[in-house]
Amino acid sequence: MMKKVLMFAALLAVAGIASANMLTNGDFALGSGGTTDPDNAALAWSQYNSSGGWNNRETAGNPVAGDYLIAIGAAGGYGAFAWQDVAVADNGATYTLSADASLDKWWLNSGYLKIEFYDAGGTDPINMIGSAESAHFSQPGYDQGLPWANYSITGTAPAGTALVRVMLGTWGEGGTARFDNAVLVPEPITLVLLGLGGLALRLRK
Numbered sequence: 001m002m003k004k005v006l007m008f009a010a011l012l013a014v015a016g017i018a019s020a021n022m023l024t025n026g027d028f029a030l031g032s033g034g035t036t037d038p039d040n041a042a043l044a045w046s047q048y049n050s051s052g053g054w055n056n057r058e059t060a061g062n063p064v065a066g067d068y069l070i071a072i073g074a075a076g077g078y079g080a081f082a083w084q085d086v087a088v089a090d091n092g093a094t095y096t097l098s099a100d101a102s103l104d105k106w107w108l109n110s111g112y113l114k115i116e117f118y119d120a121g122g123t124d125p126i127n128m129i130g131s132a133e134s135a136h137f138s139q140p141g142y143d144q145g146l147p148w149a150n151y152s153i154t155g156t157a158p159a160g161t162a163l164v165r166v167m168l169g170t171w172g173e174g175g176t177a178r179f180d181n182a183v184l185v186p187e188p189i190t191l192v193l194l195g196l197g198g199l200a201l202r203l204r205k
Contacts, residue, residue, distance in 0.1 A: 022086050023166060026099075026182040028069045045069065049080035068100075068180035071111075071170040081114075081169030085123065086184065088157065088164050094187040097166055098152035100180040101137065105145040109175020110138035114167040115155040115184075123165065130158040136171065148180075154187065 024044035049071070071080040095115060103109050114133040121127035132155025139146050157164065166184055170177035 020185070022088075022095075022164075022184040022186070023084055023182055026184075027180060028182075045082045045084050047071070047080065047082040068178050069168065071168065071177045071179065079169055079171035081167050082179070083165055083167045086164045086166065088161060088186075090157075090159065090161055092157055092159060092161075094154060094156040095164060095184055096152055096154045096187055097182070097184050098150060099168060099182040100148055100150050101168075102148040102178045103137070103139050103146035103170075104176040104178070105143050106139070106175040107142060108139055109170060109177065110136040111151075111168075111170045111177035111179075112136045113151055113153045114169065115153060116165040116167065117155070117157050117161045118163040118165065119160045120162040123163065129160060131155065139175070148178075150181075 028045075047069075069082055071082060097113050097115050099113060101111050101113075103111055112134050115131060116128055117130040118127045119129050132153050134151055134153035137146060137149070137151055164184070166182065168177075168179045168182060
């Protein structure tokens with residue numbers, strides 16, 4: 001009986017680890033809601049925007065509860081993206097990034113999720129040792145928006161990975177992508193869960 005109790009406790013503990021989000025402020029609830037970087041110092045996210053500004057807060061008509069990030073593209077299709085860096089151990093883990101996203105009505109805007117892997121040398125481009133990018137989700141036609149949906153991308157960290165960069169972006173002629181509920185989780189923990197599950201079954205016999 002005690003073995004079963006201990007195994008159940010272990011399963012709950014590992015399940016908690018598996019569901020833990022490695023990102024800070026993935027629901028974009030922090031920040032003052034301004035349109036400049038200093039206004040968003042508490043966000044834990046950084047952003048590049050070729051149009052020169054950004055906004056992160058909920059506006060009227062948001063169909064998803066809570067705050068969200070707004071990435072606004074620029075004329076010429078240069079777009080914008082937000083990123084967050086997460087320090088990790090060199091364990092060859094497979095990471096899944098997921099987020100809710102939508103696109104406003106505007107030309108042929110598109111959005112994407114991306115994971116970049118860097119070695120201990122930092123985030124200079126020469127230190128990037130791998131990446132994974134989702135297929136772009138795009139407007140179905142001119143002046144047609146794309147409703148909120150969940151998107152995800154999975155990538156395996158190459159040997160030597162010390163930092164994972166998560167990116168949420170838009171690419172379009174001034175179009176706007178909205179992101180909410182961003183989550184980054186390491187996948188190998190599922191193997192641990194399967195292993196514990198198998199052990200639990202053996203203990204039942």
